[in-house]
Amino acid sequence: MEVRSTSVQPRCTPLSARLRASLLLTLVLGVWCGQALEMITGKIPYLEAVNGSTVLLPCKYASCVGIQDLFFRWSFNDTDPSNRLCEAVIKDEYTEPREVHIFKDRVELVGSTKAPDQNVSILLYNITFEDGGVYTCYGKNPKEKGRFHNATFTLVVVDELKVVDNSLGILIASCVGGFIGLLVCYALIKNLTLFIIAKLDEKNKECLVTSSGIDNTENGLSGSKSTPKPTPKKA
Template identity: 30%
Template structure:
């Protein structure tokens, strides 16, 4: 009887228990930066629900060549908490916007020792089930030659394709215009020739002279 009443109340009042759904977290795949520069590490998420007031973001860091993972940042209850004892003390700043599902952080004055993997985790209650996303940071003294060559090659190929498309476009326009002009001249010449032939075929009637009375 109690079960029947509970089901009836759900149907009548529209009381449906909230169910947790999966949350998808996004970060970059790999970031490059120069020594002494600043870098923004982006983190966002997708959830079917509205952004909760209890949304949380957490960042962890694992240096290259190490198995230890350090907690470097946590956002909860509308307040950001930065680790003040780790390698990023006084160099990490929260630059995200939780209301827009943005949990990005800014790391300042990069050094070679900052190379490693940064992992972001987000929760949007009741959606709390999701796989954290990781981004690897590589700090260089100068821009890697390989990356510059690849970027230059991509830009060159794109520009080359654009130039080729423009050349083909104008070439086709020229050929079409030339063809139209040739047809027009040929048609005009044919009409002129036919008119001349018709004038040659027509001969006036002979004149007949009659004596005067």
């Protein structure tokens, strides 16, 4: 009896199927990331302020899918609840929070949380050197299964603001401006000189033509006609 051995060949997934699966996964991840809540503290999340002044700590939220019972919180230096500054819940984009909890003195929530502002910035009054540090603006949107998002803002408190020395910039700007002015003056003088020379040349040509015509007529040269004098009759 003859026994036949059979080998099982591994099945390879077609390249097109793999490509479709990769594109689908990328699309899903892209849509999810695009829908994510974003907390924004500005293009320059840094501020240097004088001791005793009032500063604005900016923060806005944005979400492509909208919000529902959005929870936000401001905290100072870390996520410890004891360092909370304020927190509230925003029902949707078109309502203000019913209640804002303020945990520190000299803190006030400003701006409108309604669209299109979507502003959850705070004012910090009469700052001291102890107020210098990193402030974090948190947000959690239940539509995203409770994921936390945050942005930070750094505050530096100083005795007085540094005076920026702009002398080098002013010197460079003056040199560049003076050079450009010289080029403009040179161009104007050159054009004026060329214009005057052209006018003088035209005048000289007119004078030469005029004088040449007068000489030819008086001297009876070719091109000119002279009238012969009659012969006097004898008496």
